[in-house]
Amino acid sequence: MIKKTFKKMPKPHRWIMSLVAGFLFVLFLLPSEPVSAYKSTASTLEAGKRYELQVNFDNFPVENVFGLEEKNEAQSVVVKKGDNLAMIFKRSGLSPQQTYRVSKAGRLAKKLLKIMPGDVLELQIDPQGQLISLQYPFSSTDTLIVTKGEDNTFTSKIETLKVDVRLNYTQGDVTNSFWNAGLKANLTDNQIMQVAGIFGWDVDFALGLRAGDSFYVMFEEHYINGEFIENGDIVAAQFVNQGEAFTAIRYDDGNFYTPEGRSMRKSFLRAPVNFRYISSSFKKNRFHPVQKRWKAHRGVDYAADRGTPVMAAGDGKVIKSAYDKYNGHHVFIQHGEKYVTKYLHFTKRKVKKGQTVKQGQVIGTVGSTGLASGPHLHYEFLVNGVHRNPRTVKLPKAQPIAKKKS
Incomplete structure (x- = not known):
């Protein structure tokens, strides 16, 4: 009962009571x-005169007079x-x-500038309201610890x-889509996208897959104290598309190469946009949906949602970034002396003439400006x-592993 009453007292009153109790304890x-x-x-x-009693409480355990001790407060804070x-x-x-x-x-400590919603900070605060330590687990294996010194x-x-690190292996067969086949093979969403990224220069995952295509994937799994934590990197993979096998092996530079040492990464992307479907292919003679006449269609139309990012198919220099009533917002890129890629009907252009761009860099967004019947690239x-037909043209050979690394 005494302990409960003491805890309910305001903090200043508790200190006074502790001092009084301590004085009586000394006597x-x-x-x-x-x-x-x-x-x-x-x-x-x-007689009748007051005398001051000299008592030294510097080393006296005031907080323990009633067997109580004010402990540090632990707070677990979720970032909003x-x-x-x-x-x-x-x-x-x-x-x-x-x-x-x-x-x-x-x-x-600069990692605290990059905290994200859902992250958790563990705070240790002393009875005087001063921070003693902070812990920020920013990954499944790493924790930032900030500690107060003397x-x-x-x-x-x-x-x-x-x-x-342990190795695991899975395989699957494509029946209707690679996505469904990957899920059936117990690949995660991220792993499915990684496999598509590895073979995306050689395999058309939108229209080039056939029933009977197959894949094999070897990947790392991470364990801590015997408990599974997360999937690691893909170590090796093979994709068989229409009878042709493509094999990729991860090298110590983090990139994928063929068994012969050629990079899986090509000079150009097959498709510079994530599209829903191809609305019009490369044809020598096609009926134009807007002009209502037959004419050559010298490119590929990729139907996609308005605003979808469009990437540069390869490294190069922007030789044109403009608008006209036929092409709408458009960008042309020169790749060395031999190749040029053209991108038409943007909603917005993200690059300027004369600018150097890298493969995969966003250069605009899908739209329907100019002579276009709907949003597409x-x-x-x-x-x-x-x-040349972008879907079938022979792309430049991949660069091999550097001799100094092989």
């Missing part, structure tokens, strides 16, 4: 003296949308000065759990000034 421990000793002492004191470190500290009762000191806890400054370090591929 109780004083050694017994003969009555004569007290009489002789009393005879030297003036729009949060930053200052907002989180304010909600936890920490001062802006503490926010500043933590932000200056070394280079590693001089009130903070230091940071990263603790990494030891990961046991019209894509052309020219070799030495002659239009």
Whole structure:
């Protein structure tokens, strides 16, 4: 009952009660003296006069007088949308000065600038409202730890759990789509996209798959203390498309190569946009849906949602970025001396004439500007000034592994 009442008291009152109890405790421990000793002492004191009692409480365990101890408070804070470190500290009762000191806890502490909604911060706060430590597990294996030192400054370090890497293997057959076949083979969504990315220069995953195509994937699995944590990198894979086998092996530079050492990455992407379907293929004679007449269709139309990002098919230099009533917003890119790619009917252009671009860089968004009946990308591929079918043209050979690495 006494303990419950004591806990309910305001903090200042609890300190006063502790001091009083401590004083009584000291008196109780004083050694017994003969009555004569007290009489002789009393005879030297003036009656009615107050004397100050000198008691040193510096090393006295005040907080333990009633067997109670004020412990550090542990807080587990989930990062909300729009949060930053200052907002989180304010909600936890920490001062802006503490926010500043933590932000200056070394280079590693800059990871706190990249906290995302859903992340969790573990805070240890002492009874005086001062931060003692912060832990931020920013991955399944790594935790940032910020600790307060004796001089009130903070230091940071990263603790990494030891990961046991094991290999796993799966295979599957395509019946209607690679996506469904991948899920049936117990590949994750991310792994399915990785496989499509590895073979995307050689296999048309939108229209080129056939029933009976097959795939084989070897990948890493990560374990900590015998518990599965996550899937790691794909180590090797093979895709058999229409009877032709494509094999990829991951090298120590993180890229994939054929068994002969040629890079799986080609100079050009087959399709520079994630499309729903091909609405019009490369044809020598096609009835134009807007002009209502027969004419050559010298590219491929990829139907896609308006605003879908369009990527540069290869490294190069923008030789035209403009608008006209036929092509709408369009971009032309020169790739060396031999190749030119053209992208028509953008909603918006993201690059300017003279700008250098890299393969995969967003150069515009799908639209229907110019002579277009609906949102799509019209894509052309020219070799030495002659239009070729982007879906079937023979792409430049891949670069092999550098000799110094082989």
